[in-house]
Amino acid sequence: MTSDRSSQPWRTKVREFLFGMMGMEFAQHAQEMRGSVETLFMLSTVGDMIGVPIMPPYYSLRLLPFVVPHIATWKRRVLREHEFTEEHDYDLHGL
Numbered sequence: 001m002t003s004d005r006s007s008q009p010w011r012t013k014v015r016e017f018l019f020g021m022m023g024m025e026f027a028q029h030a031q032e033m034r035g036s037v038e039t040l041f042m043l044s045t046v047g048d049m050i051g052v053p054i055m056p057p058y059y060s061l062r063l064l065p066f067v068v069p070h071i072a073t074w075k076r077r078v079l080r081e082h083e084f085t086e087e088h089d090y091d092l093h094g095l
Contacts (some may be wrong), residue, residue, distance in 0.1 A: 035077075039078060041075065042078075045060050046064070047061055048060065
């Protein structure tokens with residue numbers, strides 16, 4: 001008699017293999033898109049911290065309690081130096 005516990009590692013390995021084969025690129029792309037949208041949102045709300053005043057300070061102050069946990073990492077991400085080739089990470093785009 002085989003139990004379901006003995007087949008769990010096999011099923012997990014197959015599931016992880018199929019995810020790596022089909023879904024991992026989609027997940028990475030979704031994370032990159034989320035990061036870029038979050039950067040734009042932070043820039044529009046608290047951009048005056050780095051010298052880009054876009055929104056009036058009243059609305060920025062109302063949103064401040066929600067964005068305070070993310071300010072340090074956002075500043076580090078936005079203010080670091082970028083190379084023009086860094087955006088694409090040498091993706092082959094389907095080749």
